[in-house]
Every structure is written in structure tokens, then in C-alpha cells.
Amino acid sequence: MPLAKFARITLFTALTVFVVTPLALLVLTSVARGWFHPALLPASLDASAWTDLLTDASHRLALRNSLVLGSATAIVATALALPLGRSAAYSTRAIRRTVALLAFTALALPPVALGTGLQLTVLSLGIGGTLGGVFLAHLVPALGYLTLLFLGVFTRWDHRLDEVAATLGASRAERWQRVLLPLLRRPIAESLALGFLVSWAQVALTLLVGGGAVRTLPLDVLAMLQAGQDQRAAAGALALAIPALLVIGAARVGARNTAAVVA
Amino acid sequence: MSAALELHALDVVFGTRTGVRDINVDVQAGDCLAVLGASGVGKSSLLRTIAGLQAAGGGRVVVNGTNVTMEPPERRGIVYLHQEPVLFPHLTVLDNVAFPLQVRGAPSSRSATTAAAWLERLQVDELAGRMPSSLSGGQRHRVALARALCADPAVLLLDEPLASLDPAVRRDVRMALQVARTTSHAAMLLVTHDLDDALAIATHVMTLLPTGHSEPMAPQALLRSPPTLESARLLGVYAEVEGVVLGDGSSAAFHWLGGAVPAAGAQPGPAIACVRSHEVHVHCGARIHGPELIVLDRHEATHDVVLTVRRAGGETAVVRVGAGVTAAPGDVIQVCILHGRFFAPG
Numbered sequence: 001m002p003l004a005k006f007a008r009i010t011l012f013t014a015l016t017v018f019v020v021t022p023l024a025l026l027v028l029t030s031v032a033r034g035w036f037h038p039a040l041l042p043a044s045l046d047a048s049a050w051t052d053l054l055t056d057a058s059h060r061l062a063l064r065n066s067l068v069l070g071s072a073t074a075i076v077a078t079a080l081a082l083p084l085g086r087s088a089a090y091s092t093r094a095i096r097r098t099v100a101l102l103a104f105t106a107l108a109l110p111p112v113a114l115g116t117g118l119q120l121t122v123l124s125l126g127i128g129g130t131l132g133g134v135f136l137a138h139l140v141p142a143l144g145y146l147t148l149l150f151l152g153v154f155t156r157w158d159h160r161l162d163e164v165a166a167t168l169g170a171s172r173a174e175r176w177q178r179v180l181l182p183l184l185r186r187p188i189a190e191s192l193a194l195g196f197l198v199s200w201a202q203v204a205l206t207l208l209v210g211g212g213a214v215r216t217l218p219l220d221v222l223a224m225l226q227a228g229q230d231q232r233a234a235a236g237a238l239a240l241a242i243p244a245l246l247v248i249g250a251a252r253v254g255a256r257n258t259a260a261v262v263a
Numbered sequence: 264m265s266a267a268l269e270l271h272a273l274d275v276v277f278g279t280r281t282g283v284r285d286i287n288v289d290v291q292a293g294d295c296l297a298v299l300g301a302s303g304v305g306k307s308s309l310l311r312t313i314a315g316l317q318a319a320g321g322g323r324v325v326v327n328g329t330n331v332t333m334e335p336p337e338r339r340g341i342v343y344l345h346q347e348p349v350l351f352p353h354l355t356v357l358d359n360v361a362f363p364l365q366v367r368g369a370p371s372s373r374s375a376t377t378a379a380a381w382l383e384r385l386q387v388d389e390l391a392g393r394m395p396s397s398l399s400g401g402q403r404h405r406v407a408l409a410r411a412l413c414a415d416p417a418v419l420l421l422d423e424p425l426a427s428l429d430p431a432v433r434r435d436v437r438m439a440l441q442v443a444r445t446t447s448h449a450a451m452l453l454v455t456h457d458l459d460d461a462l463a464i465a466t467h468v469m470t471l472l473p474t475g476h477s478e479p480m481a482p483q484a485l486l487r488s489p490p491t492l493e494s495a496r497l498l499g500v501y502a503e504v505e506g507v508v509l510g511d512g513s514s515a516a517f518h519w520l521g522g523a524v525p526a527a528g529a530q531p532g533p534a535i536a537c538v539r540s541h542e543v544h545v546h547c548g549a550r551i552h553g554p555e556l557i558v559l560d561r562h563e564a565t566h567d568v569v570l571t572v573r574r575a576g577g578e579t580a581v582v583r584v585g586a587g588v589t590a591a592p593g594d595v596i597q598v599c600i601l602h603g604r605f606f607a608p609g
Contacts, residue, residue: 160349166336167314167343168363168414178366182353 023241029234049235062215063239065131066200069216070243072135074195077142078188084143085150089157100151106144114140115208122209129213137209138199145198146191153187193247200244265328267292267450268313268341268418274320275308281320282308286476288469290418295444295451296479297465299458299497304471306454307346310420313452314343326417340417342449346426348407350395356382356406357391363414381409384446385439401432405439412447419449425460440464458498470494492535492606501537501604502569502583508534508605517605520574521582521598522553529605536603540567540583544599547590556580558594572598 029035030049032042053059088099106114118137119128127133161183165175181188203218210216221236266289273286282305290296300306311317313324315336324332324339331339342363350359358365361378365371382388387405390398398406404424411419424440425433441464444451454471455461461468467479470489477490489495496503506519508529517526517536524536559579560571567586573579582598590596 158349160345161351163314163316163336163343164345164349165351165362165366167316167339167341168366168410169337170362170366171337174366178362179351183351 023238026234026238026241029230030238032231049231052232053235053239058215059217059220059236062217062220065215066217067243069131069135069138069202070196070200073138073142073199074192076135077139077146077195077198078191081143081146081150081191082184082188085147085152086154086157088147088151089154090159096151096155100148103144103147103151106140107148111141111202111204112208115205118205119208119211128209129211131214134206134210134214134216137205138202141202141205142195142198145194149187149191149194153184189250193250196247197244200240265325266290267327268452269323269325270313271323271325273309273312273322273324275305275312276318276320277305277308283471283473283476284320286322288476288479290450290452290467290479292417292448292450293444294467295453295465297461297468297482298452298454298471298476299456299461299468300454300471301456301497304473306456306471307422309471310343310422310452310454313418314341314420315339316343341420342411342414342416342418343420344407344411344422344424346423348403350398350403350406350410352395354395355391356387356393356395356398359395359406360410360413362410378409378413381413382406385409385412385442399432400428401435404428404432404436408439408443412443412449416449419443419447419451421451421453423455424453425455425457437463458500470497472497486539489537489604492537492609495537495604495606500539502540502543502581504536504538504580504582504600504603505608506534506536508532517600517603519600520554520576520578520580521556521572521600524600524603526603526605530607533608534605535608536600536605538583538600538603540585542600542602543582543584544601545570545584545588545590546597546599547594553597553599555595556598558590558592558596561591570596572596 028042031045031047033044033046033048035042084099088096115137118140122128122133122136125133127136161179162175165179170178201218202216203222206214206216206219217236217240221233221240224233224236268288268290270286270288274281275283275286286309288296298306298309308317312319315324315331315334319332322332323330326340331341336343350356351362354362357375357378360381361371361374364374364377369377379388379391382391385405385408387402387409390402390406395403395406421440425436428436437460440453444464453461453465462482465482468482468485469479470477470485470493472493474493477485477494485494486498486500489498495501504519504521506517508515508517508526508531510516511531513527515526515529515531517524517529517534519536526534526536554574556572556574558570559573562569562571564583568584568588569581570584570588570590571579571581584590584598
């Protein structure tokens with residue numbers, strides 16, 4: 001077998017093992033009762049961890065908070081990042097670079113450093129330890145990601161489409177409705193998905209700005225893991241993974257019939 | 264009756280500076296004015312300014328008697344066609360063409376009927392259900408033109424629509440533009456650097472130079488009498504022959520190394536004669552009265568031949584002669600200029 005082909009197969013296998021194995025172990029652990037080293041398989045299977053996750057009031061609150069935060073972050077960050085990215089893309093190079101730098105800074109800063117700064121800001125606004133405060137904190141990295149996304153989209157956008165629509169008699173609102181938004185369906189779907197996932201996976205910012213008063217699913221999973229509740233932690237971790245996979249799938253379906261418009 | 268498009272003292276801006284200044288032009292409905300200009304002179308900027316896609320440095324744009332200088336593009340009644348046709352990629356060909364009617368709130372059945380009629384006029388009705396990504400270059404041009412005409416504009420601006428097209432597509436699009444001119448009531452403004460395009464489509468032609476623009480003229484009139492040496496150079500169909508005008512008034516004559524040419528009305532002094540190939544007679548061998556010239560170089564052009572000649576005294580000149588002239592380097596010829604346009608050297 002040629003070396004290149006061998007290397008390709010090895011890398012592909014390694015990638016599959018690294019992604020699939022932890023997920024498979026999570027699935028098994030979430031339904032495993034009495035599974036201790038060195039047993040190869042669990043002694044018995046039950047769904048008690050899943051039942052707890054769905055019926056326990058505190059877990060349901062955490063799940064609801066995560067969903068609310070994820071949805072709000074996705075929608076608001078997309079609504080802000082789209083016009084921001086567009087205006088930056090049509091601005092001078094200096095403005096474009098400054099916007100990109102600021103957006104990248106929001107991503108590049110260590111979450112603890114960013115969270116500490118945000119905590120002070122949120123506290124001064126009087127919304128420390130609230131869902132609103134955590135939402136603002138989640139908005140910062142989400143806005144960074146999505147601004148970069150839309151900056152890229154509009155840098156390659158064929159701005160003549162807007163000009164053509166205008167000279168054909170379309171008002172600004174009609175241009176958005178009939179040209180821009182239909183063509184932006186794919187980036188918007190990706191933006192909503194990415195915005196949701198950025199918030200959905202947040203731990204450090206939620207912990208620092210929420211101060212433990214705002215429970216989310218990732219924090220619950222972390223607490224269960226620290227308490228040695230492996231079965232429940234595995235169920236929680238899978239619950240964290242499932243919406244992420246669904247969001248990715250939905251974004252792909254939404255994008256299927258939409259071509260990116262680039263110059 | 265006022266013209267469909269009037270430009271009054273219009274200044275065109277390039278970035279932060281004013282480019283072409285003081286443009287004064289009228290275009291009547293149904294007419295097509297070709298603006299001939301070299302690359303970079305500001306032809307596209309002129310169109311963008313008229314369309315409202317960029318601000319004017321000064322002056323007014325008037326459409327059907329209404330000053331639209333401060334109006335946004337959608338309220339000017341002016342449609343701008345880019346050099347590369349820009350179709351909405353998410354709409355079918357029919358929906359693209361119906362777009363201007365739909366944004367005006369026309370019922371969808373009427374929009375579709377009108378759009379289909381324009382597609383038929385431009386002979387692309389079989390493409391109605393196709394997406395733009397599946398069209399060829401020529402088809403895209405025709406669809407974009409159908410869409411522009413479907414908007415029933417008072418003014419249609421065409422930004423070098425034939426540039427960078429291969430000859431077959433160029434003929435196809437040129438025919439479509441001729442159909443557009445004859446079937447639409449729009450005043451058309453075509454910018455181009457190609458004289459052939461202007462001759463094929465336009466009713467009037469003007470030249471646009473950094474120093475200003477010429478008066479619009481009928482294409483043949485412009486060819487007969489370009490107003491300035493720069494305009495003549497822009498047309499690209501003349502050979503320039505250096506000489507001197509002696510005498511004045513009706514007795515003035517242009518003297519060059521090949522002989523003398525009547526130049527009634529030309530200003531006395533050093534001059535450049537702009538001469539087309541069919542205005543030159545070449546005689547091989549000493550058969551007519553006049554100086555003998557030696558052919559130094561022969562260069563085949565698209566429609567004619569360019570000869571570099573030298574007189575015994577050592578002076579050289581370049582003349583553009585008919586494609587049938589067989590003179591080759593080393594031949595002795597006599598060149599007789601029958602007619603020319605005479606300008607003081609720039």
C-alpha cells in the first residue's frame with residue numbers, strides 16, 4: 001500500500017476513533033448501572049439518569065436557561081453582527097481592520113480574563129448573577145464570531161446586486177426583502193447556529209458573571225462530574241451534544257438550496 | 264419638448280477629486296448617445312453619477328423635465344446596466360425580468376406576462392424557467408437587457424456592454440441592443456471605447472476627454488469632421504501625417520513629404536492631417552507627378568495597412584492605406600492624399 005494512502009487511512013481512522021469513541025462511551029455510561037473497572041461491560045442498563053435529567057426541576061431549569069440564553073444570543077448577535085459586518089465590509093480598509101481586530105479580540109482573550117472584565121461591567125450595571133447579565137456576557141464572544149462571519153460574507157458579496165435592484169426601482173426595504181435576505185439565508189442560518197452554540201457551550205463566562213446563581217446545563221454537567229455522578233453527567237453531556245448536532249443539521253438543511261453570492 | 268435626459272454642467276467625482284467637468288448633454292427619447300472615451304477618463308463614473316449610484320460634484324441631472332439630482336437611484340427612472348450582466352442568482356430568468364414590475368406592486372400575472380413578452384422580443388423566451396447560473400454569457404446579456412427594458416425606464420445607461428466579449432457573443436449582444444433601441448422609448452446612453460459599437464448602435468456620438476467633451480454628432484458626421492485632434496485620435500481610424508499648411512482661406516494647402524493636399528479653411532502653420540485609408544491613393548512606381556517614397560515598413564491592421572515611408576531627403580511618415588495595397592518594404596511608391604482633417608499639433 002502506498003505510504004500516502006496508508007497515512008490517509010490512518011489519519012481518517014484516528015479522527016473517527018477520537019470523535020466516535022467518547023460519544024459511544026457517553027451513550028453507554030448514560031444508561032450503565034454499576035459499571036466499574038475492570039468490567040468490560042456494565043452490570044445492567046437503565047434510563048434513570050435520563051429520567052432524572054428530564055424530570056428533576058433544577059435540571060429542567062438549567063436546560064431552560066441554556067435554551068433561552070442560546071436562542072437569545074443567537075438572535076441578538078445575528079441581528080447586530082449582520083449590519084455591523086456589512087457596514088465594515090463597505091468601509092475603508094482601516095475601519096474594516098479595526099472591526100476585525102475588535103471582533104477577534106473578543107475571541108482571543110482567555111475566557112477567564114474576558115469573564116473577569118465582564119463581571120465587573122455587569123456588576124456595575126446591577127445585573128450580576130442574573131440571566132440578563134449572563135446573556136450580555138455570552139453576547140460578547142458570539143458577536144465576535146458572527147461579526148467575523150458576516151465581514152467575510154460581505155467582503156466577497158457582489159454589491160452590484162444592490163445597485164441593480166435600486167436602479168430597477170426597488171426601495172431599500174424591498175432590496176432587503178427581495179434580494180439581500182433571500183441570498184443571505186445560508187449565512188444567517190449559519191450565524192444563528194453558531195451564535196446558539198457559542199452560548200450553549202459557555203462555562204467560564206456563565207460561572208463568572210452568573211456567580212453560581214444562574215444554572216445552565218454545562219454547569220450542571222460539571223457539578224455532576226465533580227460529584228462522581230458519572231451516569232447523570234454522561235446523560236447531561238449527551239443532552240448538551242444533541243441540540244448542537246441538531247443545530248448543525250438544521251443549518252445544513254437550511255443552506256442546501258441557497259448559493260453563496262460572491263463577486 | 265424637453266429631452267428625456269438632460270445633463271446641465273454636470274461634474275463627475277473620482278474619489279475625492281473632480282474628474283470630468285461641465286458636461287452638458289441632451290438625449291431625446293428613443294435616441295442612443297454613445298460616449299466614446301479612453302480607459303480611465305471617467306465614462307463609468309459618468310453613468311454611475313447619472314444613475315445616482317455616486318454623488319455628483321456639481322450640476323444637475325434632469326429626466327423628462329424633472330430634476331432628479333438629489334433623488335435616490337430607485338426614484339430616477341434610470342436603469343443602469345453593468346458591463347458584466349448582474350442577474351439575481353436566486354430568481355429564475357422570468358422572475359428576474361419581472362422584478363422591476365414586482366417591486367412596483369404590479370399583479371404577478373401581469374408582471375409575468377410583460378416579462379415573457381420582453382423575453383420573446385429579445386429571443387430568449389425559452390430560458391424563462393432557467394436559473395441565471397445555467398446561462399451563457401450572451402444569454403445573460405439578453406436577459407439583463409430584457410429586465411432593464413421591462414422596467415420601462417426613461418433612461419437606459421449601458422456601461423460598455425460589449426467589452427470583453429468574444430466576437431460571436433459580441434454580434435449577438437449588439438443585435439439585442441439594436442432591438443432594444445428600436446423597441447424601447449428610453450433615451451439610451453452607451454459608453455464605450457469602441458467606435459464600431461457606437462456606429463452599430465448609436466444615433467449620436469460624442470467624445471469624452473479629460474479636458475471635456477465634444478458636442479454630440481451623428482456618427483458619420485463625427486467620422487467626417489472630428490472636432491479636435493484628441494477626438495480624432497480617440498476614434499482610432501486615422502493615420503496622422505505631419506506637415507505644414509501654407510496659404511489661408513480657400514487657397515490653403517497642406518504640404519507633406521508626399522506632396523500637397525487642398526486644406527481649405529485650415530489655419531496656416533505646422534499641422535497634422537488625419538487621414539483614413541480610403542482617402543489615400545498609392546501608386547507603385549513613378550506614374551504620377553509627385554515625390555517618390557520608399558516603403559520602410561508594412562504593418563497589417565484589421566481593416567487596412569499601415570505603411571512607414573521615407574522620402575529621399577530622409578524624412579519619414581506613417582500612412583494608413585487600403586488593405587488592397589501591395590507595397591512592400593523596399594518598394595518605391597507615390598502617395599496621394601485625397602482628403603484629410605487638419606489640426607494644429609497638440
